[in-house]
Amino acid sequence: MPEVASQYLPILLFIGVGIAFSLIFVGAPVLVSGLVGTAKPDAAKLAEYESGFPAFSDSRGQFDVRFYLVAILFIVFDLEAAFLFPWAISLHWTGQAGWWAMMEFLAELAIGLVYAWKIGALDWE
Amino acid sequence: MTYTGFFQQYLGQDWGYFVATITLILLIALPVMLGVALAVYFDRKIWAAMQMRRGPNVVGPFGILQTFADAAKLFLKETIVPSGANKGVFIIAPMITFTLALIVWAVMPFDAGVVLADLNVGLLYIFAVSSMGVYGIIMSGWASNSKYPFLGGLRSAAQMVSYEVSMGFILVTVMLYAQSLNLSTIVLSQQGNILGFLNGNIFNPLLFPMFVMFFITALAETNRPPFDLPEAEAELVAGYQVEYSSMAFALFFLGEYANILFMCALTSVLFLGGWLPPVDWAPLYVVPGFVWMLAKMALMFFLFAWVKATVPRYRYDQLMRLGWKIFLPLSLFWVVVVSGWLMFTGHFASIPR
Numbered sequence: 001m002p003e004v005a006s007q008y009l010p011i012l013l014f015i016g017v018g019i020a021f022s023l024i025f026v027g028a029p030v031l032v033s034g035l036v037g038t039a040k041p042d043a044a045k046l047a048e049y050e051s052g053f054p055a056f057s058d059s060r061g062q063f064d065v066r067f068y069l070v071a072i073l074f075i076v077f078d079l080e081a082a083f084l085f086p087w088a089i090s091l092h093w094t095g096q097a098g099w100w101a102m103m104e105f106l107a108e109l110a111i112g113l114v115y116a117w118k119i120g121a122l123d124w125e
Numbered sequence: 126m127t128y129t130g131f132f133q134q135y136l137g138q139d140w141g142y143f144v145a146t147i148t149l150i151l152l153i154a155l156p157v158m159l160g161v162a163l164a165v166y167f168d169r170k171i172w173a174a175m176q177m178r179r180g181p182n183v184v185g186p187f188g189i190l191q192t193f194a195d196a197a198k199l200f201l202k203e204t205i206v207p208s209g210a211n212k213g214v215f216i217i218a219p220m221i222t223f224t225l226a227l228i229v230w231a232v233m234p235f236d237a238g239v240v241l242a243d244l245n246v247g248l249l250y251i252f253a254v255s256s257m258g259v260y261g262i263i264m265s266g267w268a269s270n271s272k273y274p275f276l277g278g279l280r281s282a283a284q285m286v287s288y289e290v291s292m293g294f295i296l297v298t299v300m301l302y303a304q305s306l307n308l309s310t311i312v313l314s315q316q317g318n319i320l321g322f323l324n325g326n327i328f329n330p331l332l333f334p335m336f337v338m339f340f341i342t343a344l345a346e347t348n349r350p351p352f353d354l355p356e357a358e359a360e361l362v363a364g365y366q367v368e369y370s371s372m373a374f375a376l377f378f379l380g381e382y383a384n385i386l387f388m389c390a391l392t393s394v395l396f397l398g399g400w401l402p403p404v405d406w407a408p409l410y411v412v413p414g415f416v417w418m419l420a421k422m423a424l425m426f427f428l429f430a431w432v433k434a435t436v437p438r439y440r441y442d443q444l445m446r447l448g449w450k451i452f453l454p455l456s457l458f459w460v461v462v463v464s465g466w467l468m469f470t471g472h473f474a475s476i477p478r
Contacts, residue, residue, distance in 0.1 A: 008244070010149070010231060011231045013150060014228045017151070018228050019224055026219070026372055028200070028372070029202065029371045029372045033203045033204065038202070039203045046206070048269065049362070049367050050271065059269075059271050059275050060270065063275075063276075070283045070445070071286065074287070081290060081294055082252070084297045085248070085252075085293075085296075085297065085300065088300045088301045089300055091464060099464060103461065106460070113453070113454065122450055123442075124441060125442060
């Protein structure tokens with residue numbers, strides 16, 4: 001196995017252990033309460049929580065479009081941050097050319113940020 | 126003989142590796158869960174002390190077993206899955222949160238060479254896994270099919286992704302100095318980095334503002350006060366976890382505190398010099414690096430608890446304003462400042478190509 005790839009095998013096993021732990025944590029109480037007899041579901045208990053009232057509308061109704069906007073802005077800027085990672089650690093190698101290239105990219109990104117700011121995409125009054 | 130080799134001589138090549146790795150994983154996962162139990166206890170104790178209360182003091186000596194009693198009680202409770210919920214997603218959501226909160230620890234170096242997976246892209250891995258943490262929350266909010274969890278899930282997801290962005294830029298400023306994504310290399314790059322005898326990026330005037338911002342970002346990422354909007358109990362009851370009960374609820378709780386502890390550990394590694402003593406002085410290296418690491422994590426956790434006890438909650442628009450209009454431009458600008466400083470003062474000249 002290549003040296004680099006072998007470092008990821010413990011992580012795969014770790015994911016397995018994490019899933020096993022969470023399966024036990026979720027599954028065991030279901031078994032225990034089933035055996036002990038505390039599991040007594042009824043209609044009122046299984047209804048969704050709404051301060052004691054019956055729900056008077058669908059919970060998945062409209063929601064503020066700004067959450068959607070935040071998600072889109074996140075994709076833009078998070079990808080941007082991920083782009084910066086390899087640039088940052090190879091800056092001693094790429095030298096000034098690499099630095100100026102990234103400054104130009106960041107300047108364009110800053111224009112995007114200013115635009116989003118100006119049209120009020122970042123406002124939550 | 127290596128640890129893995131010891132198992133391999135009895136169990137053969139593959140099984141030996143498997144068993145050795147699983148024991149190492151448990152050696153991380155179980156102390157993390159134990160640490161969570163203690164962290165919850167100390168959190169409540171510190172919070173109580175600052176409000177001139179006693180805090181938990183009944184179960185066990187000084188109440189130290191309180192968390193275990195709570196866990197045992199939760200374990201024996203009935204698991205309620207609401208009739209309107211999407212049952213599969215509803216059950217999977219806390220499992221995702223918990224699993225992700227555990228697996229980030231895979232790349233955390235606790236001492237020199239004491240790391241499960243010494244990835245050359247460790248920080249990128251952490252960045253990726255902590256971005257995925259949003260899934261557990263938004264899935265739980267959606268699958269509950271109830272109004273409070275839905276709003277709480279939306280709020281929490283928007284909050285986490287907003288601060289994820291500036292966190293990425295803050296990480297960039299640190300890795301500019303270390304010129305590496307590997308956490309062990311980042312720690313070693315801090316040895317005597319300031320004035321030749323101080324270990325830690327926090328002593329660097331250019332990185333100290335980043336430390337403060339990283340700490341605040343970590344508070345927002347882990348939904349801690351003053352940024353605990355998703356579970357603002359006055360408005361949303363408990364946010365995305367309203368419909369959860371029994372251990373499914375406890376998994377969210379465990380995941381949340383495991384993430385807080387992880388943020389403490391990450392701050393220690395990035396800014397406080399990880400397992401190195403704060404001063405590069407030979408007698409201090411007598412203390413094992415592991416102890417320094419734990420001490421720094423404890424210090425960071427105390428800061429987390431201190432903030433929780435003293436600062437009132439933000440309003441949602443203030444929270445988003447801080448994230449997008451202050452932290453994002455500031456951290457972006459700071460990437461330019463730090464990289465420009467390193468570029469034009471000849472910091473990179475000493476590093477071999």
